[in-house]
Amino acid sequence: MRFFDPHIHMISRTTDDYEAMSKAGVRAVIEPAFWIGQPRTTLGSFVDYFSQILGWERFRASQFGITHYCAIGLNSKEANNEPLAKEVLEILERFVLKEGVVAVGEIGYDEISPAEERAYVAQLALARKHDMVVMVHSPHRDKKRGIQRSLSVAAECGQPMTKLVIDHNNEETVQDVLDAGAWAAFTIYPHTKMGSERMVELVRKYGPERIIVDSSADWGISDPLSVPKTAKLMLERGIDPAWVEKVTWQNALDAYAQSGQIDVAALQGTAVIDQRAIFGENSVLRGQSPRIDADKVPN
Amino acid sequence: MKTLPILLEFLGRRLDAEGRRWLETTRAELARGVDLERFCVLFSMASRHAPRRPLAPDAAELAAAQKSLPGWNPERWTTLEALRAALVLSRPDLESEAAAQAVEELFRYADMGELCAGYKLLPHLPKPERFLWRAGEGARSSMKAVYESTCCDSPYATAHFDGISWHQAVIKALFIEAPLWRVSAVDTRIDSELARMALDLADERRSAGRPVNPELWICLGAHAGARGLAALERELASGPPRGRAAAALGLARAGARERLQALVALEKDTFVHRTMTQALAGDCSSRAWAALDPSVAGA
Numbered sequence: 001m002r003f004f005d006p007h008i009h010m011i012s013r014t015t016d017d018y019e020a021m022s023k024a025g026v027r028a029v030i031e032p033a034f035w036i037g038q039p040r041t042t043l044g045s046f047v048d049y050f051s052q053i054l055g056w057e058r059f060r061a062s063q064f065g066i067t068h069y070c071a072i073g074l075n076s077k078e079a080n081n082e083p084l085a086k087e088v089l090e091i092l093e094r095f096v097l098k099e100g101v102v103a104v105g106e107i108g109y110d111e112i113s114p115a116e117e118r119a120y121v122a123q124l125a126l127a128r129k130h131d132m133v134v135m136v137h138s139p140h141r142d143k144k145r146g147i148q149r150s151l152s153v154a155a156e157c158g159q160p161m162t163k164l165v166i167d168h169n170n171e172e173t174v175q176d177v178l179d180a181g182a183w184a185a186f187t188i189y190p191h192t193k194m195g196s197e198r199m200v201e202l203v204r205k206y207g208p209e210r211i212i213v214d215s216s217a218d219w220g221i222s223d224p225l226s227v228p229k230t231a232k233l234m235l236e237r238g239i240d241p242a243w244v245e246k247v248t249w250q251n252a253l254d255a256y257a258q259s260g261q262i263d264v265a266a267l268q269g270t271a272v273i274d275q276r277a278i279f280g281e282n283s284v285l286r287g288q289s290p291r292i293d294a295d296k297v298p299n
Numbered sequence: 300m301k302t303l304p305i306l307l308e309f310l311g312r313r314l315d316a317e318g319r320r321w322l323e324t325t326r327a328e329l330a331r332g333v334d335l336e337r338f339c340v341l342f343s344m345a346s347r348h349a350p351r352r353p354l355a356p357d358a359a360e361l362a363a364a365q366k367s368l369p370g371w372n373p374e375r376w377t378t379l380e381a382l383r384a385a386l387v388l389s390r391p392d393l394e395s396e397a398a399a400q401a402v403e404e405l406f407r408y409a410d411m412g413e414l415c416a417g418y419k420l421l422p423h424l425p426k427p428e429r430f431l432w433r434a435g436e437g438a439r440s441s442m443k444a445v446y447e448s449t450c451c452d453s454p455y456a457t458a459h460f461d462g463i464s465w466h467q468a469v470i471k472a473l474f475i476e477a478p479l480w481r482v483s484a485v486d487t488r489i490d491s492e493l494a495r496m497a498l499d500l501a502d503e504r505r506s507a508g509r510p511v512n513p514e515l516w517i518c519l520g521a522h523a524g525a526r527g528l529a530a531l532e533r534e535l536a537s538g539p540p541r542g543r544a545a546a547a548l549g550l551a552r553a554g555a556r557e558r559l560q561a562l563v564a565l566e567k568d569t570f571v572h573r574t575m576t577q578a579l580a581g582d583c584s585s586r587a588w589a590a591l592d593p594s595v596a597g598a
Binding site: 055090 | 336339340343344346347351407408409410411412413442
């Protein structure tokens with residue numbers, strides 16, 4: 001099978017992870033801009049971070065036959081440093097229009113503070129200006145209220161629900177998101193958020209429409225193989241394979257291809273890995289023989 | 300500048316109706332004057348209005364380009380790069396300090412595609428020496444595509460780099476396997492220091508049991524000396540066919556014509572033989588390395 005993991009922070013992962021993802025059939029990923037585990041202190045840190053996920057990280061992914069897209073935005077946590085947030089919001093338009101940026105994201109609420117709301121509204125306006133998809137991060141604390149507020153503020157700002165993805169859902173929030181007409185994404189995380197077994201039951205109950213599975217793997221304890229592992233469990237537990245394909249591939253593609261930044265035909269084709277391609281002298285290969293794979297990625 | 304009318308002609312033949320309309324409106328906007336923010340956004344947004352496809356100039360177009368700026372070869376430009384260059388060249392204030400700052404701002408926020416367009420543009424700007432530091436950044440880049448945009452098919456490095464930058468840029472081409480023979484007029488700036496650096500690199504490669512890049516021999520020119528001639532003889536005696544053909548060109552450039560005549564009489568390899576014959580006929584400029592470049596069709 002092939003998989004689309006539409007939320008993963010590859011900047012924090014190793015080439016071993018890329019290798020494992022490629023072997024497991026992950027063909028495309030979206031790297032949303034987020035915080036880095038601690039707050040940044042200058043605008044330059046944001047500029048270099050955005051440049052890195054759009055540049056070097058995309059190249060690393062390509063060496064494993066994985067197509068790498070980005071979502072660009074000011075995350076909710078750092079929206080609370082308002083002087084810095086203001087500077088970031090001022091330069092954001094320079095990054096959201098770059099090639100392969102499929103959404104404004106991940107944005108939304110963390111503490112559901114007024115500062116977060118100001119940054120969220122400003123970025124929704126940016127998304128409206130360029131008719132972009134929006135990827136929303138939902139808070140850990142007071143999640144249900146946070147998601148309801150994300151939906152209503154987005155609607156007030158004129159964001160079409162078909163171009164709104166609410167992430168990190170659970171059993172308590174999914175109905176609100178589906179009722180609003182938005183896409184409901186689920187992060188499969190060890191210990192917190194959502195486990196694979198619960199995800200199987202959710203798909204059984206709600207069906208595959210507008211449901212998306214992702215890993216959100218980052219620098220914390222997380223699993224970059226969450227999507228293929230969850231697909232496997234769904235199949236073992238008797239979920240219709242067509243449904244499994246929708247929630248682990250097609251829905252993410254349909255949601256984010258609305259950006260016009262995904263070459264769908266190329267992505268549907270066969271992945272070819274050619275590690276001889278180098279990004280300057282900084283090849284990710286350090287002395288080992290290049291893996292040149294004329295065949296498709298093993299599924 | 301003479302470049303703009305040529306680029307506009309290229310684009311007129313390649314953009315679709317929507318792209319041509321966008322170019323026209325955007326040029327009008329630039330003529331009225333735009334702030335830094337808008338300038339960067341327009342440079343990015345160009346990707347939505349022009350394909351990344353090769354420009355593929357025909358012979359007449361190539362000749363026109365050469366005539367407008369000797370050393371400029373748009374063979375490896377994309378239509379998108381031509382559009383981005385045309386936008387910048389449409390600013391009415393290009394000679395001003397404000398325009399120089401705006402160009403630098405483009406580089407600061409650029410993704411890889413934008414970097415390539417920016418570096419390709421530098422020799423076409425008025426008073427191009429103003430961008431010497433920026434061009435040095437391009438030549439230091441670890442992204443091969445960025446390096447090539449700065450140094451290859453462009454007169455910039457040869458015309459403006461000081462000795463240190465020039466020598467470093469040439470040796471860097473060998474490290475990252477960028478085509479040195481595509482550095483315009485590279486032959487006009489070969490000196491004994493460059494030859495020494497190249498010979499040190501050849502020794503380093505041989506000590507490590509690694510092959511010598513055939514383009515390294517370009518760097519000897521007429522400055523091979525006894526050490527250079529010995530290194531060339533060693534390559535001719537034990538190198539692979541491409542290396543041996545390149546060493547034969549090196550001998551011709553060093554003026555060792557009689558030695559080459561003796562060697563050609565004994566040569567068994569048809570490819571090396573052909574190269575030797577050409578070299579004896581006087582075809583031993585850096586452009587002769589095109590026939591040894593595996594990335595060039597027919598080489």
